[in-house]
Amino acid sequence: MKKIVVLISGQGRNLQALMDACAAGKIPAQIVKVISSKPDAGGLERARRAGLATEIVAHKNFDSRASFDAALAAAMAEPDFVLLAGFMRVLTADFVQAYRGRLVNIHPSLLPRHPGLKTHEAVLAMGDARHGASVHYVTEHLDGGPCIIQGEFMVQAQDTRDSLAERVMREVEVKIYPQALAWMARDLLRLDGTRVQFRGKALEHPLGLTDLEPEFL
Numbered sequence: 484m485k486k487i488v489v490l491i492s493g494q495g496r497n498l499q500a501l502m503d504a505c506a507a508g509k510i511p512a513q514i515v516k517v518i519s520s521k522p523d524a525g526g527l528e529r530a531r532r533a534g535l536a537t538e539i540v541a542h543k544n545f546d547s548r549a550s551f552d553a554a555l556a557a558a559m560a561e562p563d564f565v566l567l568a569g570f571m572r573v574l575t576a577d578f579v580q581a582y583r584g585r586l587v588n589i590h591p592s593l594l595p596r597h598p599g600l601k602t603h604e605a606v607l608a609m610g611d612a613r614h615g616a617s618v619h620y621v622t623e624h625l626d627g628g629p630c631i632i633q634g635e636f637m638v639q640a641q642d643t644r645d646s647l648a649e650r651v652m653r654e655v656e657v658k659i660y661p662q663a664l665a666w667m668a669r670d671l672l673r674l675d676g677t678r679v680q681f682r683g684k685a686l687e688h689p690l691g692l693t694d695l696e697p698e699f700l
């Protein structure tokens with residue numbers, strides 16, 4: 484069983500999907516701790532309800548990124564993988580390097596399009612035909628690390644910011660993140676320099692919704 488730490492700051496819907504998939508035996512991994520950068524994050528309650536260990540490392544109690552990251556690292560207890568799930572802090576290069584290849588994030592856009600915040604607004608403002616989400620390795624470049632899997636859908640004329648946020652979560656995020664963790668836990672994914680290897684071969688393009696295994700559909 485691989486040991487997983489999940490870092491959150493918000494509602495924890497991605498965390499819920501990861502917890503459910505682990506509990507259902509779909510992933511050979513155990514979430515050993517959920518750490519929140521915010522004391523009132525809804526995801527903390529979800530984790531407690533599932534009987535998971537939780538810890539709050541509140542960024543506002545630290546006067547620098549480095550001291551915050553040191554406290555995070557101290558709270559982590561040697562996980563195999565660290566998953567950022569709605570975690571709203573930018574990590575230092577030292578932290579990112581220490582966990583290189585074992586640290587992944589989910590981002591609500593089709594990277595490299597729309598890194599950063601307000602991705603749904605950006606999709607509408609640019610008139611994008613497609614939207615979705617990406618699971619990627621975390622590197623020193625914000626939202627810029629190599630993508631593992633992306634799920635996408637067509638933007639509809641009636642879509643709003645809220646409907647896009649909802650569709651990204653329901654149609655994409657809660658499927659691709661558990662699937663990506665399952666592949667990681669089975670040692671099928673590796674970060675090789677700047678390329679992702681899947682089942683021993685470099686990926687030319689990120690994996691997609693058509694690659695989901697039946698239990699993650």
Ligand code: GRF
Nearest residue numbers: 493494495496497569589591
């Ligand atoms: C997700 O859309 C995630 O991609 C983004 O923030 C949102 C977090 O939602 N980074 P939740 O906390 O998982 O409910």
